[in-house]
Amino acid sequence: MKNGQSANGNVCHDIVHYLSSDGHTQMHTEVWKSETERPRAILQITHGMQEYIGRYADFARFLAEKGFLVAGQDQLGHGHTARSAEELGYMGENPAELMVRDIQGLREMLQEQHPDVPYFMLGHSMGSYLLRRYLCEYGSGLSGAIVMGTGQITGPAIHAARAITRCLAAFRGWHHRSRLVSSLSTGSGPYTKFNLDGTKPENSWLTKDVEIVRKYYQDPFCTFTFTLNGYLALFDAVYYDGQAENVAKMPKDLPIYLVSGTDDPVGDMGEGVKKVYEVFRAAGIRDLSMKLFQGDRHEILNETDRGEVYLDLLRWMDSRIPQ
Numbered sequence: 194m195k196n197g198q199s200a201n202g203n204v205c206h207d208i209v210h211y212l213s214s215d216g217h218t219q220m221h222t223e224v225w226k227s228e229t230e231r232p233r234a235i236l237q238i239t240h241g242m243q244e245y246i247g248r249y250a251d252f253a254r255f256l257a258e259k260g261f262l263v264a265g266q267d268q269l270g271h272g273h274t275a276r277s278a279e280e281l282g283y284m285g286e287n288p289a290e291l292m293v294r295d296i297q298g299l300r301e302m303l304q305e306q307h308p309d310v311p312y313f314m315l316g317h318s319m320g321s322y323l324l325r326r327y328l329c330e331y332g333s334g335l336s337g338a339i340v341m342g343t344g345q346i347t348g349p350a351i352h353a354a355r356a357i358t359r360c361l362a363a364f365r366g367w368h369h370r371s372r373l374v375s376s377l378s379t380g381s382g383p384y385t386k387f388n389l390d391g392t393k394p395e396n397s398w399l400t401k402d403v404e405i406v407r408k409y410y411q412d413p414f415c416t417f418t419f420t421l422n423g424y425l426a427l428f429d430a431v432y433y434d435g436q437a438e439n440v441a442k443m444p445k446d447l448p449i450y451l452v453s454g455t456d457d458p459v460g461d462m463g464e465g466v467k468k469v470y471e472v473f474r475a476a477g478i479r480d481l482s483m484k485l486f487q488g489d490r491h492e493i494l495n496e497t498d499r500g501e502v503y504l505d506l507l508r509w510m511d512s513r514i515p516q
Contacts, residue, residue, distance in 0.1 A: 203228050204257040206250075211302050213269060214294035215285045221273035222246070222299060225253040226262040234311040234336070234514050235303055238265035239296055239327075241318030241342065242427060243282070245272025245414050252494050255503050261510075262307065266299055268292055268320075270423055272414050282419040283368055288426035289323065289433070296327050311336040311514050315506075318342040318459060318491065322430040328449075329433075329442040337448035337480075337513045339506060342457060342491055344465030345472065347435035354378075355428045358421050367422040374424045383458035387490070398458055400495045401488070440476045448480035449473060450509050454489025454496065482509070 205228045210219040223246050226232055236256060240246050246265035253263035267274040269284040269292055285291050296314075304312065313336050316324025321343035328338055354377045361371055379389055379398075387398035391410030394403045409415050419427075433439055451470055453460045460466040463485045470483045484505065489496045496502065 204254050206254075211266075211298055213274075214291050214298060215269065218269060218274060218276070218285075220266040220269075220295060220299070222264060222266040223250075223253075224262065224264040225250070225257040227257055227260060230260060232262035232307060232310055233260040234313060234510060235262045235264070235307060236313045236315060236510070237296070237299060237303065238263065239314070239316040239320035239324050240265060240268065240271070241320050242419060242423065243271070243415055243417060247272065248415075249494065252499075252503060256507065259507060262303070262310070264299065264303060266295065269295065270420075278413075278417070279368070281414070281417040282370070282423040284422055284426050288422055289326065289429040292323050292426060292430075293327050293330065296323065297331050300331075313337045313339065313510050313513075315339040315341060316343075317494070319427050319430070322427065322434055325434045326430055326439070328444070328447065329439045332444045332447050335444075335447055337450065337510060339450045339452060339509070340469070341452050341493065342459055343451065343453065343469055344460045345435065345468040346431050346465075351428060351432050351435065355425070355432060358425050358428060362421045362425070365421070367425075368420050370418040370420055371424075374421060375418060378424065378427065379458075383462050387458060398491055400490050400492045401497050402495055405492075405495045437472070437476070440472055443473070443476060443478065445477045445479055447478065448513050449478055449482075450506075451481075451483040452493065452502075452506070453485055454491065454493050455485045455487050456489060457491045457493075459491055480513075 205226055207224045209222050213220050238249050245267045256263050270282050275281045314324055321340045324340060358374055388396040389398055394406035397406040399406055399409060451466055453466045455463045473481050486493055493502045
């Protein structure tokens with residue numbers, strides 16, 4: 194077994210690296226696949242803000258046992274890709290653009306290694322906003338995309354968030370970590386119904402699974418505060434996704450599945466997801482579907498009904514793999 198690999202049953206877990214579009218960062222990337230079989234499909238996962246790809250290991254192993262190759266990178270400023278604790282939450286100049294190009298970089302590497310294999314993508318939370326932008330710029334040739342834990346924010350709110358972030362950075366620098374800007378992201382609306390700091394895990398916005406909540410808030414890769422640069426990446430991606438002329442560039446024949454929990458504040462308790470569905474439908478996406486899992490919060494892959502979620506996503510992809 195080569196360096197960087199481990200195996201669990203017939204599933205091989207490998208750690209590899211590729212060069213970021215920033216020209217100097219090595220992207221920590223994890224791959225799960227069958228030890229013995231050629232993959233019948235690939236799923237590339239883009240994780241959310243203040244987390245990392247290792248949190249998707251259980252879902253990845255489940256799919257690898259079903260014949261998928263599953264891969265994802267710790268994004269710039271996240272997990273093992275960040276070169277130090279000071280770099281957590283900092284991505285670089287034009288951060289949203291860098292992160293979208295890094296998604297493409299991983300796709301190119303995997304497709305070179307596995308040509309002609311059906312290729313799916315999944316983006317969760319901040320990763321869902323980056324994936325939506327990615328689909329507008331690089332979406333051709335995919336077998337399908339799962340947009341998970343997303344929402345729709347347009348108008349004055351997102352303009353104000355971007356302007357405040359840029360103004361603060363002019364005085365404090367892009368590495369500054371601002372409570373004010375953090376509150377612009379999660380300080381109002383449906384977020385106020387939930388506990389956001391782990392002190393009441395039974396009422397966490399993340400999931401009803403208390404043990405997962407406790408583990409999350411004990412993890413230094415999940416509990417850091419984003420820099421102003423990180424928030425610019427988020428706000429710029431959200432702004433891009435809200436422009437009809439950008440959505441119009443999405444391939445019309447690309448199958449898209451919107452999935453979320455009915456109690457996810459990121460998706461405005463389902464209402465934001467419905468808005469995204471209507472935007473995509475108006476843009477002419479022909480194979481478009483949506484499912485809201487009743488009672489689930491933000492992390493549906495970590496919810497108490499995650500077995501049902503796993504099977505649902507598998508069925509959706511299976512139905513779009515040529516037989």
